Amino acid sequence: MSANATPEGTTAEGDTLPAVRLRGLHKAFGQNEVLRGIDLDIARGEVVCILGPSGSGKSTLLRCVNLLETPTAGQVFIGDTEVTAPDTDIDWIRARIGMVFQQFNLFPHLTVEENLTIAQRVVLGRGGAEATDTALAMLRRVGLEEKRGEYPARLSGGQQQRVAIARALSMGPEAMLFDEATSALDPELVGEVLDVMRELAEEGMTMLVVTHEIGFAREVADRVVFMDGGVIVEQGPPSEVLVAPREERTQRFLQRVLDR
């Protein structure tokens, strides 16, 4: 890894601990070893894009960070808290880490506004007015304030994903995980979601982004991590990994993706 691979976060407030640290992470589903020893640090304010062929373990890696998947071995730290320690209050950790899913996963029985307020009220114990104010501020941020009363089914895929991002932001997260956030979208709707993600990155949000959007990675990522076969094959700034990859596997992957 080159020296400038983990730049200082723009929001670091004297706290030099990385936002997320993964140590020797393994994950197996039965006989199928999906992660085979991952070490990764994400600094505060850093935007890390994870690329790799399907089945390379990148989504599983992301899901291990907030323990949607339980690692078979290894440790996950959020700030100074070890997430994988048995006595950790995982709900409290998850409330501090936002996650955006490929399939949006908005709550279909709740309005857009309720989607944004429910966890604030239930998890953070915020009052109705405060939760609503926060929700509206976040909806404004993704440009969908006028949709507050709609049900998710009435929104386009791009709008649903922007609401999902706003929902995660309503919790005031320290970091955001994006699991192929644009893969389920029609091509013409990808841009509006990437725009929101780009703005978030510019505001200094710590982001771990699993994506197939090479252009987004090149433009926004501080660091690109290329995974294959459950290990990190290569990582570094996009100008190196995406332009002049050292590893053959990375070269072949980029060739395939760019040929499409």
Add this chain to the structure above:
Amino acid sequence: MYAATAAVALIVVFGIDWARLQDKMLRPDLVADQFPEIVTQAAKNTLIFTAFGFSGGLALGLVVALMRLSPSRPYRWFAAVYTDVLRGLPALLVLIFIAFGLPIALDVRIPGTYGRGSLALAIVSSAYIAEVIRAGIEAVPRGQMEAARSLGMSYPQAMRRIILPQAFRIIIPPMTNELVLLLKDTALISVIGVTPATKELTRFGRDGVNENANATPLVVAGLLYLVLTIPMTRLAGYLERRAKVSR
């Protein structure tokens, strides 16, 4: 084919003593005699047993369904055995067992006919309702639970706020069917002792048959069942069609 049908029709029309039939099954004065008690007492009691039985069955069924989906193996096994046994036994047997068997075995008395009858019905229906609820919960996409948990909600919070509201919407039609089945099963209560005040429709009709040596009271009771169940069945069908459209 038509000849055979016509022959049967002739036998029915001429071979049956219609006057006698009406006299024994639908005697106007006996029909009138049933009212108003058959509505104010019998039908009311049928609905009371249905309401208590269904509320109890719903509460028990929810607990059993959640146990069935629990990560804890003993809970899952208990729930599986519970549903298998109760669905595998005749409801009548369970009812008699709870009304007579258990009080003898445990030396407890379940107070009142309402109490015994409703409890038995609740336990019988809870096994079926548990399976309906489980199917409903499993029909909610996995991503819903993951999204709720990723926002920091605990499992019970996510169940209560996110999963169950969606599951119950899905299972309204099959649940209405369970309600109709339960309403008909209240007839089984007639085998356990009831006081005059807690007679439901079937017992009311049967007692009427015995008193008058005439089937009219039972026929009237049957008609009242239909008055109650047919609208409910229709409602279930309507809800089912609507659910299909909205998906």
